Amino acid sequence: MMRLAYSTNGFAEVDLPTAIRRIGAHGYAGVELLADRPHWLPGHGLPELRGVKRALGDAGLAVSNINANTAMALWPAWVPETLFEPSLSNHDASIRARRMDYTRAALDLAAAVGAPCLSVTSGRTEGAIPPGEGHRIFAESLAILAEEAAARGVRLGVEYEPGLLVETAAELRAIIDAVDHPSLGANLDLGHAICAGEDPVESIGLLAGRIWNVHLEDIAAKKHFHLIPGEGDVDFHRLLRALHASGYGGFVTVELYTCSHRADEACTRALAHLAPCLADVLGGPAWSAAG
Numbered sequence: 530m531m532r533l534a535y536s537t538n539g540f541a542e543v544d545l546p547t548a549i550r551r552i553g554a555h556g557y558a559g560v561e562l563l564a565d566r567p568h569w570l571p572g573h574g575l576p577e578l579r580g581v582k583r584a585l586g587d588a589g590l591a592v593s594n595i596n597a598n599t600a601m602a603l604w605p606a607w608v609p610e611t612l613f614e615p616s617l618s619n620h621d622a623s624i625r626a627r628r629m630d631y632t633r634a635a636l637d638l639a640a641a642v643g644a645p646c647l648s649v650t651s652g653r654t655e656g657a658i659p660p661g662e663g664h665r666i667f668a669e670s671l672a673i674l675a676e677e678a679a680a681r682g683v684r685l686g687v688e689y690e691p692g693l694l695v696e697t698a699a700e701l702r703a704i705i706d707a708v709d710h711p712s713l714g715a716n717l718d719l720g721h722a723i724c725a726g727e728d729p730v731e732s733i734g735l736l737a738g739r740i741w742n743v744h745l746e747d748i749a750a751k752k753h754f755h756l757i758p759g760e761g762d763v764d765f766h767r768l769l770r771a772l773h774a775s776g777y778g779g780f781v782t783v784e785l786y787t788c789s790h791r792a793d794e795a796c797t798r799a800l801a802h803l804a805p806c807l808a809d810v811l812g813g814p815a816w817s818a819a820g
Contacts, residue, residue, distance in 0.1 A: 530778055530811060531769070531772065531773065531777065531778060531779065531780070531781055531807060531810075531811065532558035532559060532780055532781070533557050533558055533559070533780070533781055533782075533783065533800065533803055533804065533807060534557055534558060534559030534560055534561055534590075534591075534593035534594075534780040534781065534782040534783070535552045535555070535557045535559075535560060535561070535782065535783045535785075535796055535799070535800075536560075536561040536563065536596060536744075536782055536783065536784045536785070536786070537549065537552065537560060537561065537562055537563045537568055538561075538563040538565075538568075538596060538784065538786040538789075539783070539784065539785040539786055539788055539789060539792055539795060539796065540552065540789060540792045540796075541563075541567055541568075541786065541789040542789050542790070542792065543792075544567070544568070545562065545563075545567075545568040545569060545577075545580075545581055545584070546580045546581060546583070546584035547584075548560075548568065548792075549562075549581070549584040549585055549588050549590060550584050550587055550588050551792070551793065551796070552588065552590065552796060553587070553588025553589055553590045554588070555793070555796045555797055555800055556800060557590065557796075557800065558590070558591065558780070559590055559591045559592065559593035559780045559782070560585070560588070560590045560591075560592060560593065561592070561593045561594045561595070561596050561742070561780075561782045561784070562581070562592060562594075562595050562596065562638070562642070562644070563596050564595050564596060564597040564634075564635040564638060564647075565596070565597070565598075565599050565600065565601050565602050566601045566602040566606075569581070569595075569635070569638055570602045571602065571630070571631055571634035571635075578638070578641055578642075581642060582641075582642060585642065591643070591780075592639075592642050592643060592644040592645075593644075593645075593742055593779070593780035593782045594644060594645070594646050594647065594648055594686070594716065594741070594742040594780070594782060595635050595636075595638055595639040595642075595644045595646070595647040595648070595683075596647075596648055597631070597632055597635035597647055597648060597649055598613070598648055598649060598650045598688055598716075599611055599612060599613060599650075600612060600613065600614065600615060600616075600628060600631060602631075603615065603627065603631065613650055613651075613652040613653055613693065614628075614652055614653075615627040615628040615631075616628055616650075616651065616652020616653070616694075617629070617632070617649060617651065617652065617666075617667055617670035617671065617674075618651050618652050618655075618663045618664075618666050618667035618670070618694050619652065619655065619666070620655060620658050620662070620663075620666060625666070625670060628670075629670065629673070629674065632647075632649060632674055633674075633677065635647055636674075636677060636678055636681050636683055637681070639678075639681065639683045640681040640682060640683055644683065645683065645684060645741065645742075645779070646683060646684040646685070646686050646714075646716070646741035646742050647678065647683055647684070647685055647686065648685075648686045648687070648688050648716035648741075648742065649671075649674070649685065649686075649687060649688070649716075650687065650688050650689075650690060650693055650695070651663070651667050651687070651689070651693050651694035651695040652667075652693060652694060653692065653693055653694060654693075654694045660694060663694045664694065664695070664700070664703075664704060667694065667695065667704065668704050668707050668708050671685065671687065671704065671708050671710075671713055672708045672710060672713075675708060675710040675712045675713040676710065676712075678712050679710070679711070679712040683712075684712045684713075684714060684741045685712055685713050685714070685741075686713075686714050686715050686716030686717075686740075686741040686742055687701055687704065687705075687713070687714075687715060687716065688715070688716040688717075688718055688721070688744070689701045689715075689718075689721060689725070690718065690721045690753075691721060691724045691725050691753055692753075696721075696725055697725050697727065698715075698717075698722060698725075698727060698731075698732040698735045698736055699735065701715055701736065702735050702736060705736075705739055713739075714736070714739035714740060714741045715736045715739055715740050715741065716741060716742045716743075716744065717732065717733070717736055717740045717742070717743050717744070718743075718744035718745075718746075718784070719732070719733075719743065719744065719745055719763075719768050720744070720745070720746045720747070720748045720753070720755060720763070721744075721753070723748045723751055723763065724748060724751050724752070724753045726751065729768055729771070730767065730768070730771040733768075733771045733772055733775050733777075734771075734775065737775040737776065737777070738775075738776070740772075740775075740777055740779070741779065742779060742780055742782055743772065743777070743779070743780070743781045743782060744782055744783075744784040745758070745765070745768070745781050745782065745783055745784070745803070746758070746763075746783065746784050746785055747759065747760050747761030747762070747763045748761045748762060748763055749761035749762055750762070754787060755784060755785050755786060755787045755788075756787075757785060757788060757795050757798050757799055757802075758783070758798070758799050758802040758803050759798065759802040765802070765803060765806045766806050766809065766810065769781070769806055769807055769810040770810050773810050773811065781803075781807070783796075783799045783800075783803070785799065
């Protein structure tokens with residue numbers, strides 16, 4: 530049965546255990562852990578892991594996903610934009626290897642906290658590298674990582690995004706089919722589908738059966754800026770009905786990294802808007818964290 534989770538990237542002004550506890554206090558059933566600065570870094574070890582597990586237990590939360598989409602931790606403390614490099618599609622094998630190792634560390638975290646899946650992205654298209662070549666390299670990286678994820682009992686979900694090498698549901702479906710590994714699927718961000726000009730219900734249908742986690746946020750005028758549900762144009766009833774009809778029964782994870790400056794407000798308002806929608810779709814009297 531679908532349940533609501535919240536990503537800790539919406540609480541980027543506090544440490545990871547604090548973010549987990551605050552999300553739990555709002556009544557969500559799950560939490561997505563950001564495997565990047567400022568939350569979980571590849572160098573973190575047993576003391577940090579114990580703190581995360583303690584916070585999960587205190588909050589009564591399951592982990593919906595490990596978010597390893599970005600790699601800010603591999604760069605200086607501040608950069609002016611979100612960085613995806615070193616990426617899994619970079620043509621330079623030595624650069625690509627850094628991201629492979631980063632992803633392996635995140636997979637270890639996923640296994641340690643019982644996360645069912647981990648998400649990655651393709652990175653952006655390199656200026657001199659044709660997209661087809663980037664797709665080929667990315668697929669090779671995914672084939673290796675999907676096997677390693679399966680060995681840890683974790684699924685690997687690719688998140689497509691406008692402006693990246695893989696930016697549509699059709700491109701992602703082609704890569705999933707080309708790699709042909711049962712552990713490889715989608716981390717489907719329905720806001721990204723809207724920004725890409727897709728009908729998100731059709732995107733759900735195209736990826737049905739290979740969706741491991743769903744990201745949800747509101748979008749206005751197809752601009753890629755994550756809004757609190759209720760602030761934009763998204764018909765959440767329609768999307769949740771389509772997910773339910775497709776057989777999806779995993780977490781729907783709210784992702785509001787744009788709202789860390791008002792994290793508790795965003796967390797509360799998102800739940801207030803989405804919980805009745807989900808209860809209506811599932812036919813229950815009310816949605817609760819116990820789900």
